[in-house]
Amino acid sequence: xxxxxxxxxxxxxxxxxxxxxxxxxxxxxxxxxxxxxxxxxxxxxxxxxxxxxxxxxxxxxxxxxxxxxxxxxxxxxxxxxxxxxxxxxxxxxxxxxxxxxxxxxxxxxxxxxxxxxxxxxxxxxxxxxxxxxxxxxxxxxxxxxxxxxxxxxxxxxxxxxxxxxxxxxxxxxxxxxxxxxxxxxxxxxxxxxxxxxxxxxxxxxxxxxxxxxxxxxxxxxxxxxxxxxxxxxxxxxxxxxxxxxxxxxxxxxxxxxxxxxxxxxxxxxxxxxxxxxxxxxxxxxxxxxxxxxxxxxxxxxxxxxxxxxxxxxxxxxxxxxxxxxxxxxxxxxxxxxxxxxxxxxxxxxxxxxxxxxxxxxxxxxxxxxxxxxxxxxxxxxxxxxxxxxxxxx
Amino acid sequence: xxxxxxxxxxxxxxxxxxxxxxxxxxxxxxxxxxxxxxxxxxxxxxxxxxxxxxxxxxxxxxxxxxxxxxxxxxxxxxxxxxxxxxxxxxxxxxxxxxxxxxxxxxxxxxxxxxxxxxxxxxxxxxxxxxxxxxxxxxxxxxxxxxxxxxxxxxxxxxxxxxxxxxxxxxxxxxxxxxxxxxxxxxxxxxxxxxxxxxxxxxxxxxxxxxxxxxxxxxxxxxxxxxxxxxxxxxxxxxxxxxxxxxxxxxxxxxxxxxxxxxxxxxxxxxxxxxxxxxxxxxxxxxxxxxxxxxxxxxxxxxxxxxxxxxxxxxxxxxxxxxxxxxxxxxxxxxxxxxxxxxxxxxxxxxxxxxxxxxxxxxxxxxxxxxxxxxxxxxxxxxxxxxxxxxxxx
Numbered sequence: 001x002x003x004x005x006x007x008x009x010x011x012x013x014x015x016x017x018x019x020x021x022x023x024x025x026x027x028x029x030x031x032x033x034x035x036x037x038x039x040x041x042x043x044x045x046x047x048x049x050x051x052x053x054x055x056x057x058x059x060x061x062x063x064x065x066x067x068x069x070x071x072x073x074x075x076x077x078x079x080x081x082x083x084x085x086x087x088x089x090x091x092x093x094x095x096x097x098x099x100x101x102x103x104x105x106x107x108x109x110x111x112x113x114x115x116x117x118x119x120x121x122x123x124x125x126x127x128x129x130x131x132x133x134x135x136x137x138x139x140x141x142x143x144x145x146x147x148x149x150x151x152x153x154x155x156x157x158x159x160x161x162x163x164x165x166x167x168x169x170x171x172x173x174x175x176x177x178x179x180x181x182x183x184x185x186x187x188x189x190x191x192x193x194x195x196x197x198x199x200x201x202x203x204x205x206x207x208x209x210x211x212x213x214x215x216x217x218x219x220x221x222x223x224x225x226x227x228x229x230x231x232x233x234x235x236x237x238x239x240x241x242x243x244x245x246x247x248x249x250x251x252x253x254x255x256x257x258x259x260x261x262x263x264x265x266x267x268x269x270x271x272x273x274x275x276x277x278x279x280x281x282x283x284x285x286x287x288x289x290x291x292x293x294x295x296x297x298x299x300x301x302x303x304x305x306x307x308x309x310x311x312x313x314x315x316x317x318x319x320x321x322x323x324x325x326x327x328x329x330x331x332x333x334x335x336x337x338x339x340x341x342x343x344x345x346x347x348x349x350x351x352x353x354x355x356x357x358x359x360x361x362x363x364x365x366x367x368x369x370x371x372x373x374x375x376x377x378x379x380x381x382x383x384x385x386x387x388x389x390x391x392x393x
Numbered sequence: 394x395x396x397x398x399x400x401x402x403x404x405x406x407x408x409x410x411x412x413x414x415x416x417x418x419x420x421x422x423x424x425x426x427x428x429x430x431x432x433x434x435x436x437x438x439x440x441x442x443x444x445x446x447x448x449x450x451x452x453x454x455x456x457x458x459x460x461x462x463x464x465x466x467x468x469x470x471x472x473x474x475x476x477x478x479x480x481x482x483x484x485x486x487x488x489x490x491x492x493x494x495x496x497x498x499x500x501x502x503x504x505x506x507x508x509x510x511x512x513x514x515x516x517x518x519x520x521x522x523x524x525x526x527x528x529x530x531x532x533x534x535x536x537x538x539x540x541x542x543x544x545x546x547x548x549x550x551x552x553x554x555x556x557x558x559x560x561x562x563x564x565x566x567x568x569x570x571x572x573x574x575x576x577x578x579x580x581x582x583x584x585x586x587x588x589x590x591x592x593x594x595x596x597x598x599x600x601x602x603x604x605x606x607x608x609x610x611x612x613x614x615x616x617x618x619x620x621x622x623x624x625x626x627x628x629x630x631x632x633x634x635x636x637x638x639x640x641x642x643x644x645x646x647x648x649x650x651x652x653x654x655x656x657x658x659x660x661x662x663x664x665x666x667x668x669x670x671x672x673x674x675x676x677x678x679x680x681x682x683x684x685x686x687x688x689x690x691x692x693x694x695x696x697x698x699x700x701x702x703x704x705x706x707x708x709x710x711x712x713x714x715x716x717x718x719x720x721x722x723x724x725x726x727x728x729x730x731x732x733x734x735x736x737x738x739x740x741x742x743x744x745x746x747x748x749x750x751x752x753x754x755x756x757x758x759x760x761x762x763x764x765x766x767x768x769x770x771x772x773x774x775x776x777x778x779x780x781x782x783x784x785x786x
Contacts (some may be wrong), residue, residue, distance in 0.1 A: 006408065045709030045717045077705055078632075078735045079578055111702025112735050134708075221706045295688075296781055303782025309504025312470055313614045316438030324438045324470065340438075341472045342505050382775035389696025389774075 002136065002154045005165040005190035007232025008029045009131035012142035015119040018072030018109065025120055026139030027092065028067040028186060033102055033167035034230035036064035037198035039206050041223035047074050049105035050079030052089065052226060056101045062195025064228055065102040067186055068092045068120075070169070075115040076108040076221045084117035089122040095128035106184050106224045108145055108171060140169035145183055146265055146387055151257035155248040161235040164191035166248045170256040174219045182373055183260065185210065185225040185254055191245050192231030201246040202227040209253035211378045212285065212375045213261055215293045257362050261376035266383030271301055273375040277368030282322045286371035290318035291370060292377035297361075302379035308336040308354065315363055322365050330362040339366075395529065395547045398558040398583035400424045400625025402524035408512040411465030411502070418513050419532030420485065420520045421460040421579060426495055427459050427623035429457035430591040432599050434616035439476030440467050440624035442498035444481065445616060449494045455588025457621055458495040460579055461485045461517075462536050468500040469614045477510035486512040488521035499565060499617045501538055501648070533562035536577055539658050539780055541566055546648035548641040554628040557639045563649040576653065578603065578618040580645055584638050585624030594639040595620040602646035605678065605768045606654055607685045654769035661778030664694055666768040667756045670761030676713045677766035680697035680756060683706040685712035685770035690754075696745035696774035699740065701729040708756055715758050723755040732759075 008030050012023040038057050042051050057064065069089055073083045085105050094101040107115070138283030140150040154167035206225055227249065235243050262270040272287075273291050278284035291297055294314035300307040308329045316324065329337035332353040336345050359379070401423050405416040431450050435441050450457065468474045478498050486493040500508070532541040547560035564577030586594075599618055620642065630638050649755055655663040666684050671677035684690055687707035693700040701722045709717065722730035725746040729738050752772070 043706060044714055045705050075700070077702055077730070077733055077735075110700075111706055112700075112730065113702075114735075187727040221709060275565060295777075299778050299781035305782065307503075309470055309506075310440050313436060314503055316436040316614060321437055333501070334473075337470070337505065340470055342470075342507075380778060382778045384688075385692050385695060385775045385778065388692035388696065392700060 002152055002167055003156045003165050004133065004136055004154065004167050005188050005232065007190055007230045008188050008206055009133050010135040010139045011127040011132065011136065012138040013123050013127050013130070015070065015118060015123045017070055018120065019113070021210060022326060023138065023142035024072045025123060025127065026069045026142035027187060028139055028188070029096060029131055030065050030228060030230040031232065032230055033063050033065045033123050035193060035195040035198055035201040035227040036062055036228045037195055038104070039202055039225040041221060043221045045077065045221045045224040047076035047107055048078070048085040049075055050222060053084045053104040053106065055224065056104055059101045061100055062198070064104050066092055066096055066225060067104045068302045069106040069139070069184060070120060071108050071109060071143050071145050074111045074114055074222050075116045077112045077247055078114045080114055084115045087117040091124045092189070095124045104226055106222070108143060108184055108222050108342055111221060111263060117137060117278070122297040126203040129235050136167065136169065143171040145171060147263055149263055151256055151259040151263065153252045155251050157248055158247055159235055159241045159244065161238055162233060164233045164235050164237065167244070168252040168254050168256050170260060171189060172260050180228055181337070185253070185256060187227045187249060188247070189229045189245065190231065190233035191229050192236040193229040193242065193245065197242055199226050201249050204246060205250045205253040208250055209257035212373065213257045214289065214377050258376050261378045264378030265387045266381045267378030268381055269301055269357055269359050269379040271298070271359045271361065271377040271379060273363065273377065274372070275363045276372045277365035278371035279369040280371040281373060283324070284371040285375070286318045286320050287315045288373045288375035290359060291312045291363060292375045293346040295380055298377065298380035301354065301359045302381045304351045306331050306350040311361060311363065312337065312340070322368065326366040326368065328366060330354065333361055395545055395560055396492045396549045397529055397547065397560050398581050398625065400583055400623045401527050401581050403528040403532045404520040404523040404525065405528065405531040406520050406523070408463065408515045408516045410463050410508070410512055416531065416535035417463055417518060418520065419462045421532055421537035421581070422489060422524055423458050423621060423623040424625065425623055426456050426458045427621040428586060428588040428591055429455055429619060429621045430588055430595040431497070431699050432595055432618040434614060436614045438470065439616045440469035440500055440615040441471070441478040442468055442500045443615060445478045446497040446617060447639060448498065449497055452494045453749040455591070456495055457497050457619070458491050459489055460497045460499060460619060462499040462532070462577060463513060464501050464536050465500040466500060466506055466508045467504045467615045471507045475506055477508045480510040481513050484517045495685065497619055499615070500770050501536060501577055501615050502615060529560065529562065536564045538564060539566055540656055544649055544652040544656065544658055545549065546645045548644050550637055550641055550735045552628055552630055552637065554635045554730045557626045557628050557630065557638060559638070559645050561645045561649050563653060565653050575713060576616055578649060579648070580620045580642060582622045582638065582642070583624065583626035585626070585629040586622040586635065586638065590635055591620050591622055594642050597639060597644045598646040601643050602650035604649050605681070605766065606650045606777045607770050629739040651769050652786055654771045657771030658780045659774045660771030661774055662694055662750055664691070664752045664754060664770040664771065664772060666756065667765070668756045669765045670758035671713065671764035672762040673764040674766060675764070677764040678768070679711045679713050681766045681768035683707045684754060684756060685768045691770065691773035693773045694747065694752045697744045699724055699729050699738070699743040699747060704754060704756065705730065705733070715761065719761065721759060722758040725749065725753055728737065742769050
C-alpha cells in the first residue's frame with residue numbers, strides 16, 4: 001500500500017505516441033508551486049525535454065508545479081525536438097493555468113524519430129480535467145516502456161511538526177547504467193523544504209540508488225530524476241529533521257532502483273552485490289559495479305552456475321588493486337571461495353539455491369579497509385536479446 | 394593457405410584436462426632459442442602460467458624456445474596453481490632438452506578448479522616426439538575453448554636479405570575485452586630481431602588489433618600474447634626493414650583480432666566500427682569502443698534493426714565531448730543519420746542489408762579533428778546466453 005504525499009494530483013491517457021493502445025502520457029501536478037531539484041543524464045547526446053527541464057529549473061531557481069511525461073518516443077536526435085518539447089509544455093501550462101516555466105517535460109522511448117507533439121497537446125486539456133490524487137499508479141504505468149510491472153515506492157515519518165510523506169515512481173528496464181541519475185524517476189514529498197536543500201538530498205539519494213544499478217551498462221539520452229517538495233503537509237522539517245527526510249528519499253530511491261533491476265529486460269533474477277573490505281567506498285563501488293556489469297557473471301547467474309571464478313575475474317578487472325589471496329566470495333550466503341581459491345561446497349546444492357529469484361553475491365577482502373557498497377543488477381537471459389533485437393519492430 | 398615461418402615445429406594431444414576428448418595441449422617449439430616479447434593481462438587476478446611466463450621472459454632477458462599451452466583449465470585462483478605451472482614447464486623442458494626458463498606456459502579454460510598437471514606431464518614426451526613443422530593448425534585447434542573455428546593468419550615479405558615470414562594463432566570468443574592484450578595469441582617470425590626491438594613491435598601490434606576488439610567487455614585472467622623471432626630465415630632486417638616486419642606483425646594481429654570478433658560467442662555477424670573526425674586517435678577509440686561494447690547496438694545488429702539512435706546514444710555516453718548536430722552515421726555504407734537526425738532511407742532495404750554477415754558502422758564527426766579508429770565487435774544473440782549460462786555444465 002502506497003502512502004501518498006498530500007497536495008499532488010495525477011492523470012494519464014493515450015495520445016497515440018506508442019503504437020499499442022496503452023496510456024503513453026502522464027501528468028503529475030502539485031496544487032501549489034513546489035520546490036524542486038533535478039538530476040539529468042550526463043550523455044553528451046541529450047534529448048530535447050532534458051534540455052528544457054534543466055532550463056526551466058534554472059529559470060525558476062528550483063520551482064516546479066507539473067511534470068508531463070510520455071513514453072513511446074524519446075524526442076531525442078530529432079529535427080523538431082526542441083519545438084515539440086516547448087509545445088507540449090506550453091499546452092500543459094495552459095491546461096493547468098500555470099506558467100510554462102513551472103512545467104518539466106520528460107520523454108522515453110525510441111531515439112531519432114520525430115515526435116508528433118500535437119498528439120500530446122490534443123489530450124492535455126482532458127488529462128487536466130481528469131487529475132486525481134488517486135491516479136499515482138496510472139502515471140507510473142503510462143511511462144513504462146519494456147517494463148513488465150509498474151515501479152512505485154513510498155515512506156512516511158512523523159516529525160515534530162507532524163507527518164510527512166515521500167512517494168516515487170520510476171520506469172526502465174533496459175539502457176540502465178550505473179554512473180548517473182538513470183532512467184526517469186519522480187519523487188514527491190509534502191514536506192516543506194527549499195530547493196537549495198532538495199538538491200543535496202537528490203544527489204545523495206541518486207548516489208546510493210540509481211548510481212548503483214546496472215542492467216546492461218548502457219546510458220540513456222533521456223535520464224531525468226526530479227524531486228519535488230510542495231509543503232502541503234504543513235510541516236517544515238528542522239535542520240536535523242531534514243536528514244531524516246533525506247534518508248526517506250534515499251529509501252524510496254533504493255526501493256525504486258531495486259525494482260528496476262528486478263524488472264531488468266529479460267531478467268528472471270535480481271542480483272544484489274555487496275562488497276566489503278575495500279580501501280574506501282569508491283573502490284567498493286568500482287568492484288561491485290564490475291561484478292554487476294559482467295555479462296559472464298550475469299549469464300552464470302541465469303544458468304544457476306556457481307561460477308565464482310568469473311566473479312573474481314570481473315573484480316580483478318575493475319581497476320582496483322587487491323590481493324586475490326585475501327578474497328572470500330559467498331553466493332546465497334554459502335562460502336564458495338575462501339582466500340582466493342575454491343571453498344568446499346556442494347555444487348548440486350548451490351545450483352538449487354541459485355534457482356531462487358534473488359542472487360546474493362558477497363565479495364569480501366579480508367583485512368582490507370572499511371569501504372563497502374551495495375549494487376543491484378540482474379541476470380542476463382535469452383529474453384534480453386529477444387526484446388532488444390526487435391524493439392522497434 | 395598459411396605461409397609458415399621456418400624453424401618452428403608444433404604438436405598437440407589430449408591430456409584429459411577438458412572433459413570432451415579433443416586435443417587440449419599444444420606445443421610450439423623453435424629449433425633454436427628465439428628472441429621473444431610478451432604482453433599479459435592487466436587483471437589483478439592473474440593465472441599462475443601468466444606469472445611464470447612473465448618471470449621467465451625477465452630471467453632470460455627475452456629468450457624463449459617453447460610455448461606449452463592448454464585449454465580446459467585456466468589454472469587460476471587455485472591452491473596448487475604455481476606448482477602445476479612449474480611442473481608442466483619442467484616436463485616440457487625435459488622432453489625438449491632445453492632450460493625450463495625458455496619454456497613459456499599459457500592456460501585457458503575454467504577458473505578456480507585445481508589443475509592436474511600430471512596429466513599434461515604424462516603426454517609431453519609423446520608430444521615432443523610428434524613435433525612437426527606442419528602441425529601449426531593442430532595447436533590452434535587444441536587451444537580452442539568455446540571457439541567454433543580455428544584462428545590463424547600469416548604474412549610474408551621479401552627484404553634485401555631474403556624472405557621473412559610471420560604467422561600467428563589465437564583463440565577466444567568470450568571474455569574478450571578491448572583494453573589489453575586479450576586472450577591467448579602466439580605470433581612467430583623467422584626474421585632475426587632482438588627482443589628489445591620485438592617489444593615495441595608487439596605493443597604497437599596489440600594496440601591496433603587486440604586492444605580494439607570486444608565481444609562482451611569481460612577481461613580475462615589469463616591473457617597472454619607472445620611474439621617470437623628465431624632468425625631461421627637467415628635474414629636480419631635493417632632498421633628500416635624492421636618497420637616493415639612490424640607492419641606485417643600488425644596485419645597478422647589485426648587478422649586474428651577480426652577472426653575473434655567474427656567467432657564471438659553466439660555471434661552471427663561481425664561488426665566493424667569506424668570512427669572519423671574525432672579530436673584525436675584516443676577519442677576515436679573511446680567512441681568506437683563505446684559503440685562496439687553497447688549491448689543495445691549489438692542486439693539491434695542481431696535483429697537487423699537500423700536503430701542508429703542507439704549508436705548515437707552509445708557514442709554520447711563514451712565520455713568524449715562532441716556536438717551531436719555534427720554527427721553522420723552510415724550503416725552498410727548507407728546514410729542513416731545526417732547532422733544528428735534521421736536521414737532518408739528505406740527501412741525495409743536497410744533491414745535486408747543488415748542481414749549480411751558483416752555490419753559496417755561508420756560514425757563521422759563533421760569538421761572534427763583527424764582522429765580515427767577501427768574497432769571490431771560482434772552481434773549479441775540468444776546463443777551467447779546459452780553458451781555462458783551453461784559453460785561449466
